[in-house]
Structures are given as C-alpha cells and as structure tokens.
Amino acid sequence: SQQGEEDPQALSIQEGENATMNCSYKTSINNLQWYRQNSGRGLVHLILIRSNEREKHSGRLRVTLDTSKKSSSLLITASRAADTASYFCATDETGNYQLIWGAGTKLIIKP
Amino acid sequence: NAGVTQTPKFQVLKTGQSMTLQCAQDMNHEYMSWYRQDPGMGLRLIHYSVGAGITDQGEVPNGYNVSRSTTEDFPLRLLSAAPSQTSVYFCASRGLGGVETQYFGPGTRLLVL
Numbered sequence: 206s207q208q209g210e211e212d213p214q215a216l217s218i219q220e221g222e223n224a225t226m227n228c229s230y231k232t233s234i235n236n237l238q239w240y241r242q243n244s245g246r247g248l249v250h251l252i253l254i255r256s257n258e259r260e261k262h263s264g265r266l267r268v269t270l271d272t273s274k275k276s277s278s279l280l281i282t283a284s285r286a287a288d289t290a291s292y293f294c295a296t297d298e299t300g301n302y303q304l305i306w307g308a309g310t311k312l313i314i315k316p
Numbered sequence: 317n318a319g320v321t322q323t324p325k326f327q328v329l330k331t332g333q334s335m336t337l338q339c340a341q342d343m344n345h346e347y348m349s350w351y352r353q354d355p356g357m358g359l360r361l362i363h364y365s366v367g368a369g370i371t372d373q374g375e376v377p378n379g380y381n382v383s384r385s386t387t388e389d390f391p392l393r394l395l396s397a398a399p400s401q402t403s404v405y406f407c408a409s410r411g412l413g414g415v416e417t418q419y420f421g422p423g424t425r426l427l428v429l
Contacts, residue, residue: 302366308358
C-alpha cells in the first residue's frame with residue numbers, strides 16, 4: 206500500500222518564485238526518489254537521494270532528506286511555466302522490491 | 317533503446333469484454349510492474365514481477381492477471397472488464413542490482429462502458 210504522504214496536495218505560484226514540496230514516509234529506506242508527471246503522461250525520474258545523503262542538487266532542483274524525521278523536500282527554484290506538473294516521491298524500502306509512492310503534489314506555475 | 321513501450325494507447329471496452337495490455341522493455345530489467353492511476357490520484361500497484369516466471373500481487377490485483385514468460389514482456393490481462401476499471405494504466409521497469417530508478421511507459425487509457 207502507498208505509505209508516502211506529500212504536502213501540499215496542490216500548489217499554485219507565480220513564475221519565477223520557488224516551489225517547495227514535502228514528502229513523509231514510515232519505514233527504513235535505501236533511497237528516496239522524486240518523479241514528475243506531465244498531464245496524462247508517464248512519470249519521469251528527476252532525482253534520487255540515498256539514505257546516507259542529506260542534500261542533493263540537480264540544476265534548479267534541490268532535494269533534502271532527514272531520515273530522523275522520515276521526510277524529504279523538493280525545492281524548485283526560479284520556477285517556469287514548463288514546471289507545471291504533478292510531482293511524486295517514491296521510497297525504496299530496505300528489503301522490498303517495490304517503490305512506495307506518495308499521492309503527489311500538483312504544481313501550477315502561473316505566467 | 318526504446319525503453320518501456322505500451323500498447324494500445326487508448327482502448328474502449330464494453331462491460332464483460334476481456335483484453336490484454338501489452339508492455340515491453342529493452343533494458344534487461346528484472347523488475348516489472350503495472351499500476352493504475354485514477355483521475356487526480358497517485359499510483360496503485362496492480363501486479364509485479366521480479367523475473368521471468370515470477371509474479372506477485374500488488375495493492376489492487378482483483379480483476380487482473382499477469383504473466384512473465386520472458387524478461388522483456390509483461391502483459392496485463394483484464395478478465396471481464398468493469399466500469400470501475402476505467403483508468404490510465406502504466407507499466408514500469410527497474411533493475412534490481414542496487415540503486416535503481418524506475419522507468420515508465422507512456423500509459424494506456426482505458427474506458428469501460
């Protein structure tokens with residue numbers, strides 16, 4: 206069953222602003238991954254952070270991981286209209302083949 | 317590399333009909349899975365496989381069958397379609413060798429009347 210929880214469920218900001226999404230989980234993990242889904246399309250991998258890492262950057266994306274709080278955040282800086290999409294976190298649990306998915310955050314960037 | 321491919325892209329069925337959604341990957345991934353995604357919702361795991369000849373149930377397996385005769389292919393069969401199975405179906409694959417990300421197909425939109 207899905208154990209990841211994301212908040213907010215929806216986020217609407219002006220182009221150029223920063224967007225922050227949060228993900229919480231319940232079990233021990235090997236890594237946590239963030240994916241993006243454009244409307245009606247398949248999910249695309251964005252960034253992966255291992256359990257022994259605290260922060261990772263990729264272009265305008267910054268991911269943090271706090272294993273003591275079992276939470277992660279995804280920051281998109283200087284947002285663009287093309288960032289409009291749903292964002293999902295997925296945890297790779299210790300000893301489990303499956304990725305456990307959150308319900309997603311719907312991000313809308315207003316021009 | 318084609319990645320993960322799915323056919324068909326769209327399908328309309330009548331209640332009670334059966335059909336097979338096809339999924340193939342060319343990355344030699346051991347793990348393959350099927351998800352359904354309902355409007356505004358996240359992914360729900362239907363069935364998954366960790367290798368040829370091995371399949372297991374996910375969160376919502378009722379009404380669906382799978383088989384894994386080869387590493388490349390993982391078809392999903394709807395036995396007797398119901399309106400509640402109207403959804404978008406995604407196939408995905410990943411390796412199991414270490415830190416692995418998941419690759420998704422483009423999805424199949426299914427409407428059951």
